[in-house]
Amino acid sequence: MEKKVIIDVKDLVKRFGKFVANDHLTFSVYSGEIFGFLGANGAGKTTALRILCGLSKPTSGKVLVAGLDARTHADKIKRSIGYMCQRFSLYEDLTVFENIQLYGGIYGLSAKEISSRSEELLNRLGITDLKNRLIGSVPLGWRQKLAFSIAIFHKPGIVFLDEPTGGVDPVTRRQFWDLIHEASKDGITVFVTTHYMDEAEYCDRVCILSEGRIQALGNPLDLKEQYKAASMDEVFLKVVRNT
């Protein structure tokens, strides 16, 4: 089956003064896959992700997201993506439903769509009783899952997750990844950055970043074979040490 390219990056360079955050990145993401962006802190993951989302402009190189040039059509790209950042992104002084209403409204959904989809969302997560609770009083694990569900509330083609599981316990992380797989099954492309190597195992393909450059790219099974490693953790250490 011919796989459709949804994100196409060629020779992406991003400089901040003399510091090169992204050094000639070239990769493609296929429609519907879970694409992991791995790297230590400061490897340039977030910088690249911000460029893909239209939050930042590349210094040079070509970036196509959903067939649109990120340099010139950031506005149009924003309509077709979802985003969840590493810092917690819901309003603590608003209720669960008000947060859903806000993001639904910002993405131009009608009040009717918002109310029917939010029922569905709360049912799926099994938290209908939390609908009118302030986010501040909802347990952290639930907030994280809610933040993800809200990021894909407007049914975007691609969702960008920037270290979505920071500070979350292993059980919740597992449940969080179940949600990601569900979204992927629904046809949403998932682009996720992480530094947890166990999470890399859940991705369809991963890309290991170090010092602003891509050091390895491929399916986790192939990478493990190639580097003769038992886990992605080992792969990562071998890749990073070789550079």
Place this chain on the structure above:
Amino acid sequence: MSRFISLIIKEFNHIFRDKRTLLVLFGIPVMQILIFGYVVNSDFKNIGISVLDRSNDTHTARIATKILSSGYFEYRGNIYSEEEITGKFKSGKVKAVLVFESDFGKHLNNSETAHLQVITDASDPNIARTIVGYISGIVMAYQSEMLQAGTDAVLIDAQPRMVFNENLASAYMFVPGIMAMILMLISALLTSISVTREKELGTMEVILVSPLKPTQIILGKVTPYILLAFLNAMLILLLGFFVFGLPVNGSLILLLGELLLYITLSLSLGILISTIAKSQQIAMFISLFALMLPTILLSGFIFPIENMPKVLQWLSAILPPRWFLIILKDIMLKGNGLAQVWNETLILAGMTIFFLFAAVRKFTIRLQV
């Protein structure tokens, strides 16, 4: 449009859930007005005064009676030598002494210069200056009365009259001042804090990734606060009117329009601050120090601009509250219309456009880095 409305609803929710800020927001102006009105009362009455009369004639008696019966002073007895003056001042009961030279009346009758000395306790220079001003006024009035009685040819009325503020009531000075200060402060402070808070929490990122345009994001932030600041202005006006009898002599509609302009100006300043400040503390710091102090010191609220060194006068010219104060006093006290304040209005409008443009621009640039 509906995207924009969701943003505004959210902002209102933030505001109304934060009861403490709301209390501060409406409590501060009320407190300020009452404190300025009752405690920092620069009104003038019952100033202790003594008389040292070396002449003891009808003129000195009449002048003294005139001064003592003016209502501003309270007679604290005659003294008979200059040595007594210091002691009287030290007791604190006497703030001023009138000294008539010997043969005061004779000099006056012979059309010579008669000397009256006013000695004041200048440990409070403001009061001392006012005392001298009042007494010279009364003496001048007496002189013209004499002229009137002596010859019917000239009729000089040099009686000073404080137009627009007959009693020099301080409420007339400070209510517009507080209004200019509070509106600037809460508008700039609240918007800059609310934007930087979203930056700190990371929610701003999510809003920025959304299809909303920077102008929409800024307007969404500003609109609720326009309403809030406007309510605040109403509160100050009502307090000024009912507690201190401060009138609105000019057009109320014009006044409200000017208020709206000034609020928009302050809010765009707030947004500009938030694009520079990285944290809520820094935003608060900039708002307080860059806006509040100059407003108090340089806007003409407390210290007259004419008396400032040239450099500070220029500095004061770039402060929005300075122009707003002129507008407020013109409309509220003098009852002037747009014809008299269009100049200041134009300056404020120009500043608003400049700050709004700069804020949107800086906001957009931040996105593109």
